[in-house]
Amino acid sequence: MMTSSITLVQRSGIFKYVLIFAVVVCLTYLWHQELRHSDTNQLISHQLQRKHHLPGDYSKPQTGQETSKNDKQKLNPNEFRDKKLKELTETAGDSLKLKSEQDMDETEVQKINSIRNSCGQLCDTSRQGTPGPFFDHVTAPIDCKAIYNNPYIDEGYSGPPPKKIPKEFWNDYTMGNRVLIEEWYFNQIYLNGKARTPIWTKESVDGQIRLAAQGRLTGPYEYNERITLVEGLKHAPGIKNGRVLVVGSESPWVEAYVLNEGAKEVVTLEYGSIKSTHPKIKTMIPSEFQKSFFNGSLGLFDAVVTFSSLEHSGLGRYGDRLNPWGDIIAVARTWCVTKDKGSLVLGLPIENGTDFVRFNAGRVYGKVRSPFLSTNWKQHFKSDHGGLQSTIVFTKTT
Ligand SMILES: *[C@@H]1O[C@H](CO)[C@@H](O)[C@H](O)[C@H]1NC(C)=O
Numbered sequence: 001m002m003t004s005s006i007t008l009v010q011r012s013g014i015f016k017y018v019l020i021f022a023v024v025v026c027l028t029y030l031w032h033q034e035l036r037h038s039d040t041n042q043l044i045s046h047q048l049q050r051k052h053h054l055p056g057d058y059s060k061p062q063t064g065q066e067t068s069k070n071d072k073q074k075l076n077p078n079e080f081r082d083k084k085l086k087e088l089t090e091t092a093g094d095s096l097k098l099k100s101e102q103d104m105d106e107t108e109v110q111k112i113n114s115i116r117n118s119c120g121q122l123c124d125t126s127r128q129g130t131p132g133p134f135f136d137h138v139t140a141p142i143d144c145k146a147i148y149n150n151p152y153i154d155e156g157y158s159g160p161p162p163k164k165i166p167k168e169f170w171n172d173y174t175m176g177n178r179v180l181i182e183e184w185y186f187n188q189i190y191l192n193g194k195a196r197t198p199i200w201t202k203e204s205v206d207g208q209i210r211l212a213a214q215g216r217l218t219g220p221y222e223y224n225e226r227i228t229l230v231e232g233l234k235h236a237p238g239i240k241n242g243r244v245l246v247v248g249s250e251s252p253w254v255e256a257y258v259l260n261e262g263a264k265e266v267v268t269l270e271y272g273s274i275k276s277t278h279p280k281i282k283t284m285i286p287s288e289f290q291k292s293f294f295n296g297s298l299g300l301f302d303a304v305v306t307f308s309s310l311e312h313s314g315l316g317r318y319g320d321r322l323n324p325w326g327d328i329i330a331v332a333r334t335w336c337v338t339k340d341k342g343s344l345v346l347g348l349p350i351e352n353g354t355d356f357v358r359f360n361a362g363r364v365y366g367k368v369r370s371p372f373l374s375t376n377w378k379q380h381f382k383s384d385h386g387g388l389q390s391t392i393v394f395t396k397t398t
């Protein structure tokens with residue numbers, strides 16, 4: 001009797017320890033999973049990240065939010081950038097494993113080659129530029145009608161986003177092996193879907209403009225990334241009193257900053273359809289935009305603003321077709337609808353260094369691709385606070 005009750009007590013004691021041990025093991029395991037997950041893009045400096053938003057993740061939240069008090073204290077630009085570049089270079093070492101050995105579907109090859117034809121010299125990235133303030137300056141004749149008209153540019157791709165780069169277009173993606181390829185895969189089919197914040201009310205946008213005016217509006221990005229957009233807007237002559245095109249925006253935080261800087265009217269172009277009840281914001285999906293371009297009702301813009309969006313174009317991540325020049329064509333299309341001397345405010349992961357395609361998460365722009373991305377746009381101003389996203393302002397030249 002005695003013995004067995006002691007055993008029971010002992011057992012329950014041991015059981016308790018076993019339980020605690022198991023819980024600790026589980027938590028450690030989960031924590032490691034989390035770390036491993038973020039390891040895949042070792043950009044992540046843990047001091048800089050908030051869990052819900054990894055800068056490399058490019059995920060966008062529902063709405064703009066108010067700045068947290070210690071937001072600015074998270075700045076540590078040099079450490080962040082050094083670590084990021086070192087790690088990117090290391091992981092990009094085995095680029096070639098991302099090259100598909102299988103033949104790409106013949107029809108698909110033809111469609112991509114048709115895009116190349118419509119694009120012409122603009123997509124010939126083997127050309128030489130001339131020195132510019134931040135990187136080389138490149139010019140090309142742009143056939144605006146052709147790049148708005150080619151049906152394959154905006155057509156979605158059926159099936160999951162490809163995991164590897166087709167060998168047929170390897171040279172185009174790597175720009176003749178001058179761009180490193182890194183693996184970082186997403187499947188976020190989104191084309192023709194709904195935007196994450198499908199209704200922008202006057203009240204919610206005005207609320208965000210008020211926060212922007214007080215310097216308290218956060219967006220989906222870190223302080224040292226957002227601030228580059230604000231500085232860029234202040235240096236872009238087309239914003240104040242201007243008619244402004246915003247490209248790729250799921251929540252109206254960029255629009256709020258643009259309106260706060262005095263824009264008269266904003267047109268937002270986004271894949272997912274958005275209903276705006278704000279009198280100064282009109283939204284369009286690509287097919288509407290294209291129709292308005294051709295029937296002449298679109299008109300021209302004084303400025304174009306895009307933040308952390310175009311670096312994804314043509315990588316298939318959002319259900320778009322693989323298109324080695326998707327980003328270049330997207331910027332060229334904005335050139336087509338901008339007034340002479342109008343501004344382009346371009347926020348991107350942009351580096352004064354190495355170029356990467358992080359397939360299929362996004363591109364990091366260095367000296368090699370930046371000139372082609374901004375074909376025909378004159379470099380005017382750069383704001384870089386050491387975050388992944390920097391902002392460059394350009395002026396349209398014809
Ligand atoms: C870019 O980096 C080079 C050194 O690699 C430096 O000389 C140059 O000033 C930098 N340019 C800009 C615009 O930061």
Ligand SMILES: *[C@@H]1O[C@H](CO)[C@@H](O)[C@H](O)[C@H]1NC(C)=O
Pocket residue numbers: 288289291292295296297
């Ligand atoms: C042009 O196309 C747009 C988009 O379909 C449409 O809303 C608009 O009414 C058209 N305008 C004219 C003048 O045809």
